[in-house]
Amino acid sequence: MGYLIMNFINNIVITLTAFSIWYLIGLGPVVVLLTGRHKQKAFLLAPLLGMCLLTLVGFFELSVLLIPLTPKLNVCILGFFSLMLCLSLRSSTYQIVKYSIQKPLKWFWMLPFVYLLVFAWLFHTSGYQLLVGSSDQLLYCLDAKQILEEMNTGSINDLPIPRYDHYVHDIGARLVPYAKAFRRGADIMLATTKSLIGLSYQEAFPVLVSCSILTLGLALGFLGRTFLRFSILTSLILQLVFLSGFYLFLIHVQGSLALILGIAPSLVTLAMLVRVARAPSWRWQLLTAITMAAYFSIYSEPVPINIFFPSALIVMWQLNHGWPRFISALQRVVFVYLLVFIAAPYAAYSIYSRIIDNLHPVIVSVMEYHFTAGVGAKEFFSVPLDSTFQQWTLASVILGAISYYDSSSFNAHTAVFIASSKWLSPIVFFTFCGIALVGLFKNKTSIARVYAIPLIIWPLVTLIMANAEDGLRFARSLHYSMPFAMIGLVAITNRYFCFTKKTSVLQVGFTTVGKIVLTVFICTNIYTVTRTINYLASHDVYNDPLIPRFDERNIAWVKLKNELSISALHESPVLLSGFHDTIRPSMIVSNIPSLSHVIGDSILSFWPIYTSLHYQPVWSEYNTRLSKEEFDLALRRENEHWTKNMVSSLIGRSEQAVVPVGNGYPKEWLSTKDIYASRMARFTNIGDVYYRNDYSVILPNSITSDSKKDVLGHYRMLLKSGSVDIKAQYDKPSQLTLIFDGNMNDVELKIGDNLFKAQPIKENPGLNKLLVTVQPEDKFKLSLLVNKAVKLREIKWEPIS
Numbered sequence: 001m002g003y004l005i006m007n008f009i010n011n012i013v014i015t016l017t018a019f020s021i022w023y024l025i026g027l028g029p030v031v032v033l034l035t036g037r038h039k040q041k042a043f044l045l046a047p048l049l050g051m052c053l054l055t056l057v058g059f060f061e062l063s064v065l066l067i068p069l070t071p072k073l074n075v076c077i078l079g080f081f082s083l084m085l086c087l088s089l090r091s092s093t094y095q096i097v098k099y100s101i102q103k104p105l106k107w108f109w110m111l112p113f114v115y116l117l118v119f120a121w122l123f124h125t126s127g128y129q130l131l132v133g134s135s136d137q138l139l140y141c142l143d144a145k146q147i148l149e150e151m152n153t154g155s156i157n158d159l160p161i162p163r164y165d166h167y168v169h170d171i172g173a174r175l176v177p178y179a180k181a182f183r184r185g186a187d188i189m190l191a192t193t194k195s196l197i198g199l200s201y202q203e204a205f206p207v208l209v210s211c212s213i214l215t216l217g218l219a220l221g222f223l224g225r226t227f228l229r230f231s232i233l234t235s236l237i238l239q240l241v242f243l244s245g246f247y248l249f250l251i252h253v254q255g256s257l258a259l260i261l262g263i264a265p266s267l268v269t270l271a272m273l274v275r276v277a278r279a280p281s282w283r284w285q286l287l288t289a290i291t292m293a294a295y296f297s298i299y300s301e302p303v304p305i306n307i308f309f310p311s312a313l314i315v316m317w318q319l320n321h322g323w324p325r326f327i328s329a330l331q332r333v334v335f336v337y338l339l340v341f342i343a344a345p346y347a348a349y350s351i352y353s354r355i356i357d358n359l360h361p362v363i364v365s366v367m368e369y370h371f372t373a374g375v376g377a378k379e380f381f382s383v384p385l386d387s388t389f390q391q392w393t394l395a396s397v398i399l400g401a402i403s404y405y406d407s408s409s410f411n412a413h414t415a416v417f418i419a420s421s422k423w424l425s426p427i428v429f430f431t432f433c434g435i436a437l438v439g440l441f442k443n444k445t446s447i448a449r450v451y452a453i454p455l456i457i458w459p460l461v462t463l464i465m466a467n468a469e470d471g472l473r474f475a476r477s478l479h480y481s482m483p484f485a486m487i488g489l490v491a492i493t494n495r496y497f498c499f500t501k502k503t504s505v506l507q508v509g510f511t512t513v514g515k516i517v518l519t520v521f522i523c524t525n526i527y528t529v530t531r532t533i534n535y536l537a538s539h540d541v542y543n544d545p546l547i548p549r550f551d552e553r554n555i556a557w558v559k560l561k562n563e564l565s566i567s568a569l570h571e572s573p574v575l576l577s578g579f580h581d582t583i584r585p586s587m588i589v590s591n592i593p594s595l596s597h598v599i600g601d602s603i604l605s606f607w608p609i610y611t612s613l614h615y616q617p618v619w620s621e622y623n624t625r626l627s628k629e630e631f632d633l634a635l636r637r638e639n640e641h642w643t644k645n646m647v648s649s650l651i652g653r654s655e656q657a658v659v660p661v662g663n664g665y666p667k668e669w670l671s672t673k674d675i676y677a678s679r680m681a682r683f684t685n686i687g688d689v690y691y692r693n694d695y696s697v698i699l700p701n702s703i704t705s706d707s708k709k710d711v712l713g714h715y716r717m718l719l720k721s722g723s724v725d726i727k728a729q730y731d732k733p734s735q736l737t738l739i740f741d742g743n744m745n746d747v748e749l750k751i752g753d754n755l756f757k758a759q760p761i762k763e764n765p766g767l768n769k770l771l772v773t774v775q776p777e778d779k780f781k782l783s784l785l786v787n788k789a790v791k792l793r794e795i796k797w798e799p800i801s
Contacts, residue, residue, distance in 0.1 A: 004124050011120035011128060018197055019047060019211045021075055026050030028082030031089050031096060033287040039092060040099045044108060044222035047215040048264050049287075051189065052294030053078055056343055058188035059297045061152075063180075063346040063623045068152045069188065071195035104232050108221035111239045112214045119210045122533050126540055128203040129551035133404065135586040136255030138550070140190055141201040142173035142590060147184070148191040151177055152625055160622040161635050164642040165573055165596040165650060168589045168609065178622040180346050181353035185298035186258040202551040209252045212261045217243050219264040227271040227447045228487075230494050238490045241521070246400035246528045247482050253405060253547065256479070262299035263483050265291045266306050271447045273307075276336060277314045277329040285332060289339035296340060296347035300354045302454075302480045305461075310453045311337075317446075346623065358473065391471050393419055395429035398478050400525035403532045405547050411531060432521075433459050433481060435514055436488025443491045455484040489518050542684045550587045557591050560683050564592055564656055566691075573598045573650045575657035577666035582607050584687065588658050598650035600657075600668040610647065658687045665690060674707055675716050677797035679728060696728035696797035697736065699784070704792065718747065718792040724782035728797055731776055737796035738770040748785040751778050755785075767793065773800070 026049030030042040057074045061067050086093040099105060123129065130137050150157045160178035162170035176182050193211070194204035217239050224235030242248065251259050272288040275281075296303060311333055318329040341348050393415075396402055402415045418424055433455060440452035458481040465474035492514030541549040541556050551557065567574050574592065576585045577600035585607075589597055599609060616639075619631040626634070657666040665678060669692055676695040682688050703722035707714055718740065728734070740747055744758040749770055758770035774782065 007127055008120055008124040011123055012116060014128070014197055014199070015116060015120065015207055015210045015214075018193055018207055019214055021079070021196060022047040022050035022054070022211060022215065024050070025053055025075065025078045025082050027093070027096075028085030029053070029290075030287075031092050032085055033283045035281065035283055038226055040096060040103075041105060041222055041226060042096045043099075044105070044218045044225075045268070047211075048219045048268060049290060050078075050082075051212070051215055051261070052265060052290050054192055055185045055189055055294045055297050056290070058192060059185060059344055059347065062147065062177075062184070062188065066152050066623065066625050069147055069191055071148070071192040074192070075196065105221070105225070107232060107236060108218060108239065111236065111243050112217035115217065115243045116210065116214060118533065119206075119213075122537055123206065125537060126549075126554070127551075128199065128206045129541075129549050129554065130202045130205055131253050131405075131536065132255070132548045132550050132583055132587060133253035134255045135582050137202075137205055137257070138255075138583075138586045138590045139172040139176070140187060140255065140257050141205060142169065142593070143176050143184070143187040144190040144194060144201050144204075145593075146173045146177045147187055148195060154625065158624075159626070159634055160624050161617055161631075161638050163596075163638065165598065165645055166593075168576075168585060168597060168599065169593050171609065173593075175617070175622075178624050180621055180623055181350050183258065183297055183300040183347060183350045185294065185347070186261050189261060189298075190257065200551060200553050203553070205257070206252070209257065209260055212264070213243065213248055216264040219268055223267060223271055223447075223487075227274070227445065228443070228491065228494070229445050230490075234490060234494045237493065237518075238487065241486045241490055241518070242483075244522060244529060245482075245486065245525045246403060246532070247398055247479075247486075247525075249529055249532065250397060250404070251479065258299040259479060262295055262302075265295035265298065266302070267451075267483060267487075269295055269307060270310055270450055273311055273314055273333065273336070274447050274450055276332050277318060280328070280332060285336050286339070289336045289343065292336065293340040293343040293347065296351060297344045300347065300350040301358065301476065302458075303351050304355055305457050306454050306480070309457070310450050313453060314450060391474055392422065392425040392429075392466070394475055395425040395478055398482055399428065399432060400521070400528045401428075403528050406528070406531045406535050407546065408531055408535070411528075429462075429478070430459060432489070432517070433485050435492070435517055436485040438488075438510065439490075439492035439514060440484075440488040443494065448488075448491055451484045451487055455481060455488060458484075489514065489521065493518060541686070544685065548583055548587060548685075550590065552591055556683060556686060560588070560658075560686060560689070561591050563681050563683075563689050564595060564658075567654070567656045568595050570655055572596075572653050572655045575600055575651060575654040575666060575668060576603060577657050577668055578602050578659040578663040579687075580606070580660070584660070588687065596650070598647060598654060600651065600666060602667055604647075655692045657690045657692070659690060661685065661688055663688065673714060675714055675792055675794050677795050680797075682799060694727075696726070697795050698725050698727065699723075699792075699795075700725070703784070703786070710791075713793070715741075715791040715793050717789055718784070718786055719789050721784055721786045724749075724784060726774070726779045726782065726797075730799060732799060733773050733775055734797060734799045736772050736774050736782070737794075737798075738792065739794040739796075740768055740770075740790045740792045741766060742768070742788065742790040744768040746786065746788040746790050748787075750783045750785055752781045 023046050026046040027042070030046045030049050031039065034042050034045070054074060057078065058069050058071070061069055130141070132138065146157075152158065160174055162174045177184060177187060190201065190204060190208055193208045194201050197204060197207060199207070220238050220242055221235050224230035224238045225232075230238060248260065269288060269292045272284060272291065275284050276288050292307065295307070315326065315329050315333055318326040396418045397404060402418060403411055437452055437455050440448045440455065443449070458477045461477040462474055462481070465477055492511055536544075536547070541554055552561075564574055573596040575598055576588060579585050579602075585599065585603060599607070604610065617635060619626070619628045624631065651668050657669065659666055661682065661684065665673060672692075674695070676699075677697045679691040679694040679696045680688050699718070700722050703718065703720050705717035705719065707716055709715070724736075736749075738747065738749070738758070739761070740758070744760050747758060747768075747770060749756045749772055751772065751774070756770065756772045758768040761767045761769050
């Protein structure tokens, strides 16, 4: 118990340490840039600005200066700069600190702190680690490692070219960090967090998530009080809706790190754009440019709808106040964008690339249905709702009705009910968005109506993507809708919400319905999160059937790495075989990054990762210090290496294979398999390691013939009686199985004084199976009694679970 309490406290200290760094870095600039009465609320925005500055400095180092990332130096410089600003404005800084702990705004610390306690408790049994709901988390960790340890260092691994015998590892780690078209802000922040707190990359991931959500909680308080004109109570409800929502928990487990980090800067940037368009202020322009540039660097996919389109409408609205106001607003907003493009040029390029990638399927879907098939708008939008598009159930998960990570009977029955009612999820989702939309439109503040723009567009995109059966973009559109929908739902409860100047029955009725929906939403999400956290906290890497856990320092993964060190010693690749998902192969590869590996045919049948080998990296697409000649030479060298080490050759050289627990001998080796049971090491809930040329059980050469083959496969002639040599190390009962041709009485197994006979196999006439349970103390007491020579087909040795 004492160890668990210390672990819990340690988790809190680690997160607060990282969060304090963000806070201190951002405090000085916020004190300077916020003006008037807003300066008193600077403490709510300080951690967000600290995160943004760390992101931008790191991105600038890697992509523009092409130098190695220096997180500790960046923190020292930014921290010193912030300290000097605070000292130069001592009175303002003192007032901010005083206001944050004495005035009503002190309550905005409460819910983030409660969230921190819950989050720390979630990991109190075994410390921070990855809860792997998809392979995205693993890719972020690999990218961060490449960025921090190799990128722009000039080392032999500082290459945007994947090694083909390390392909699963390198397809992410060696391409994404260098790609100009990829936003890298989240990877940079993960590398920075790892460097500052000294943990592994996998441990730093949840720490970064926790800091991001704490930052979001405070930023929501700033938005509520400053821009949305919420009361203290309503602003606290806004914090509660986000911090208690299953939505944030879901995208954490799914590995959407960029989405988590991007929520706060996207919401704040939109609000500040309204302020910039209305009145001239270089301070607000600079503050907006910092948050916008960081958002572009972190998450580029939703930028066109979340930022570009609302920006244009914000400027256009100024036409209501005359042409001069419009020109002035346009100049100020354009200046902000100019600063953004200067601060993060490659982030801007990433947005351009993403627009092209994402618009194409949307346009194709609309063209195919509307023009080619002659389908009108009404029919077009009715198709997804009336189809069997199974991913609509994701809407119920995002809304917190059910959890992917909960084995309770309540969750199971709810999930079955929702899945069986195909109309339920889309109806609830669009009703939720519709109520929120009315809440935003009927709020008196301009920023609420700006938030309504993405909330109109993203649900429409979900319909288009459902029609096109594009599951990836469909899921993203659902995710992008949620922050704006949650703000709209809370806006209904605010005193600035009104239909007319006079209270009407419609206003009262709609407000009542909105409050009921809000209450149900909060209660449902708290219950779902509670169930999920209880489930996750009561399981670990050994016994969780729903969600894999990964940390390279965990004893289970350390043992697996040590087991596979034989492949490194013999310079042979590790074969990955038999898995039916991409998560565990990615986890295993992440655990052995220095070992060569190869994917077997059983995985390639659904994960054709080697098909991308036909794509040849182009020098102009990557941020690299290599010249074009050096790049082309390295690429040519790697291609030559690959032609000599094709998949079949790598499989042929492999001596160890990792397969799912209980999957059995890898099928890629069956053509060369001997009859003896290969040595196998079991790593519970991770996989089994099989040895190709090392056996758990063998028979003396004096009683068997050499290996032969007939139409039924490999066999050895069992010629006479003799001992059975158990090579496996075991401390629990195991099963020994012999399969042979002939009469079932031709072979008997003796353990001490006990004699065991074979039984015929009904499914395979002519074959017999001799099955016995061997206790650890009987290891040297086994012998075979052979009455007549038989064809011995197989010897199996399997631990009893």
